[in-house]
Amino acid sequence: MDIELKEKEEYIINMGPQHPSTHGVLRFELCLLGEQVKYVIPHCGYIHRGIEKMCEHLTYPQLVHLTDRMDYLSAHINNEAVALCVEKSMNVEVSDRVKYIRTILSELTRIASHQLWWSAFGMDLGALTTFFYGLRDREKILDIFEESTGSRLTQSFITPGGLMGDVHPNFQKRVAEFIKYFRKKLPEYDQLLTGNVIFRERTKGIGIMSKEDAIDYGVTGPSGRGSGFHCDIRKIEPYSAYPFVEVNEVTLTEGDTYARYLVRIKEMWESLNILEQLVDNVPAGPIMLELKAIKAPKGEYYQRVETARGELGVYIVSDGGPSPARMKFRSPNFSNLFIINKLAAGHKIADLVAISGSLDLVIPDIDR
Amino acid sequence: MAFLKTIREVGKYFHDIYSGVASLMRGMKVTGSYFTRPGSIVTQRYPENRDTLKMFDNFKGELMLIHDENNLHSCNVCNTCARKCPNGSIEIIYKKVEGADGRSKKILDKYVYHLDTCSFCGLCVPACDELALKFDQKFEHAVFDKRKLTKVLNKPGSSSKTTNE
Incomplete structure (x- = not known):
């Protein structure tokens, strides 16, 4: 009798596509039982631009700028993925200088992305202060990017064969300054949010993802590592300058929202360590390979990199022409999104916001 | 207990x-x-503080054709920038004139830049062998009318360095 009455109370409600906590145009179809979520169906495609199809009629250096617009918070890393895949196909290797600069830019991107995630995550849970503090520090990184690459968000700086230009002479000095600055400021993040009693109550034990689920759904990046899934591409398949440095993979086994949060905070510390190993040792060398034409020979090529959100794979099918015959991106957010039903079912709506925040979704990367 | x-x-x-x-x-x-x-x-x-604001030198604002003090630019209508552009934001309109040696020569009539389709990838500037292009420091691109975003980059009355030689 009781159950029948509850089933009558079920209703379907849309969360999004215009909702501040979905961080973009993503629609969740929620089935609610009072305030409890019975199931979540994510609907995507609201910001589908057909990037994979557009790549087919652009040359390799031209299509790099489209990858900025997928996961716009890891623009440098996306560019690097395409560049590495094309270089792999042509069987060329860039100079050590390019490798070092690429890795420094990637790690700075990772920190900037985690800072913005931390800011927005606090805001999702009702703490507006975090937004100001996170963006204050992110501004320092964006200034470094702006000085060297000319843009703050969609840089298109890393290109097949090298870099679009040399970095600014101040680059290394400013990165070293940033490391010192951010080491002092990062403990504030813990004081403001990590230790906060309301935050802990709202994240501990919420949305527990088992290691098996993470592997089944292909949840990679910090979200997967929060469940003990060793999936750091920087460690498994080191690319660029990662073989030269010591990378410690951050994994936790709890698998709840709080664990995913802690992994990202610890990754910021880890990225600072990697930067510190690289920044003083940038060798001299050419910034661009002298290539006659940037064309992938006939065949199929795959390269994966670790973005701030997980494993990004670039798959090129080439017929030997100047543009790819087929381009496929294995984007981390698409795989990370679809576990949300498993995590959120049975929790309250407010917990769904915390869970989707902890997965750190960037919607244009899901739809591409 | x-x-x-x-x-x-x-x-x-x-x-x-x-x-x-x-x-x-x-x-x-x-x-x-x-x-x-x-x-x-x-x-x-x-x-x-727009008057005193100093942006970074590399900052990618709007595309501009560099003119010197004699109102000369160095575009020789090779069309490389337009071919490199992934979005077709650059349109070069030229006219043919008879040169001193009797051969017809292309000279720049209008260098049309569509700011509305530009994605600031920066491929055009290094593509130019004559170093005729650069990005300026403007950062406020918003206008009320879309037609204002189609710009002619060569200044009125300007001519090319190469045709004057």
């Missing part, structure tokens, strides 16, 4: 209250310390 359990539960209850308040205070200490030090501001102001 029940008595001990109750004591423990009551103790935990008060401990939770105490540690909760203490954690809030730790957070408030951070914000409070910034509140008392107005020198170390957390937020940034919008750059209203």
